[in-house]
Amino acid sequence: MSHSFHAHNEHDHLHTPHDDDHMANHEQRVHGHGLAGHAARAASSRSLTLALAITFGYALVEAAGGVWSGSLALLSDAGHMLTDSMALFLAVLMARVSQKPASSHHSYGMGRAEVVGAFINGLFMLGVIVYIAVEAVARMLHPLPVNGAGVMAIALVGLAVNLLSAWVLSQGAHSLNSRAALLHVMGDLLGSVAAIVAGAVIYFTGWTLADPILSVLxxxxxxxxxxxxxxxxxxxxxxGVPAHLDYNKVGRGLAAVPGVLSVHDLHIWTMSAERVALSAHLRVASPGDWPRVLAHCQRTLSGRYGIDHITLQPEWPLAAPGGRQLKVAVRASERPQ
Incomplete structure (x- = not known):
């Protein structure tokens, strides 16, 4: 579907030194944004690594305790923690890959690796949910004896470990990847709370159905x-267009920039979890207007909408011999460094 945005007014203003000051400030903001994004990704990677160490370490302790005591409950919970460790390992791997710089094979860099990791972890969580539902139905149809006191003890330790992991992850950057990892930990945390409640109900009342019912919730x-x-x-x-941006509003904002007659072939997409890109064709009155119009558009897109990777192509009518009108397109792909 093609959209075109037209200016409601075409009033213009002269280029002034004040515009240069705005442009310099814009460059500083974009540069600062890049540094902040790199620092946030590094902090997120550190948080994920620490959460992985905590979760995997507790899984090994539970597995050893299960073998030593012969407790199937401990071994089962250890298996659950190991699957979460795999999910956290994937998140750590994708966070590291996403920090790789752009190359001739990946000109935009590897920022989307985090999004891929989040998507895979989301699919994995769906599998966990299906498993819980199937197991809960089986337990309802064929109830098994449950050691309520043992369940409470194991769940209390698991709750403490998951609270620590959740706190560590919450200190990092809130990218899709870290959110996916936090979702796994929060699922464990809720599971620990449910297990504590179920264990207490079973211990004091003997009603074993409390365990599968709370698991389904x-x-x-x-x-x-x-x-x-x-x-x-x-x-x-x-x-797709990022959820926090209104495609038509951005188009109208570009069309309202003094010197822009119309906007078409507008595209907005997400390059990574933190970066948004835009490309568009802008019709301007004359080639002499373009440098000022480009600077104004960059300030508008970055300051108002948080779009920092901008590719704009100007077009203007050119009088040709014989009275015909020809369109000349000059490509400009500029972003202040």
Missing amino acids: VALLILNSTWRLLRQSLLVLME
Whole structure:
């Protein structure tokens, strides 16, 4: 579908030194944004690595305790923690890959690796939810004896470990990748709370159905967050317009820049979890207007909408011999460094 945006007024103003000051400030903001984004990704990677160490370490302790004591409950929970460790390892790997610079094979860099990791982890969480639901139904149809006191003890230790992991992840950057990892930990945390409640109910009343019923409630809560994560990461992978931006509003904002007669072939997409890109064709009155119009458009897109990778192509009518009108397109791909 093609959209075209036209200016409501074509009043112009002269280029002044004040415009140069604005442009210099714009360059500083964009440069600062790049440094902040790199620092945020590094902090996110450190948080994910620490959470991985905590989760994997506790899984090994539980597995050893299960073998030593012969407790199937401990071994089962250790297996669950190991699967979460795999998810966190994937998140750490993708966070490291996303920090690689642009190359001749990946001209935009590897920023979308985090989004890919978030999407895979979201799919993995769907599998966990299905497993919980199937197991819960089986337990309802064929109840098994449960050691309520043992369940409470294991769940209390697991709750402490998951609270620590959740706190560590919350200190990092809130990218899609770290959100996916936090979703796994929050699922474990809710599972620990449900296990504590179920263990208490079983211990004091002997009602074993409390365990599968609370498990299903936790799975439904996780499903809501998982669906939102999958939808958002898929939007990025399909190069959709970022959810926080209004496509038509951005188009009208460009068309309102003094000197712009119309805007067409406008495209907005997400390059990575933190960066938004835009390309468009702008019709201007004359070639002499373009430098000032370009600077104004860059300030508008970066300052008002947070778009920092901008490619704009100017077009203007050119009088030809014989009275015909020819269009000349000059490509400009500029972003202040």
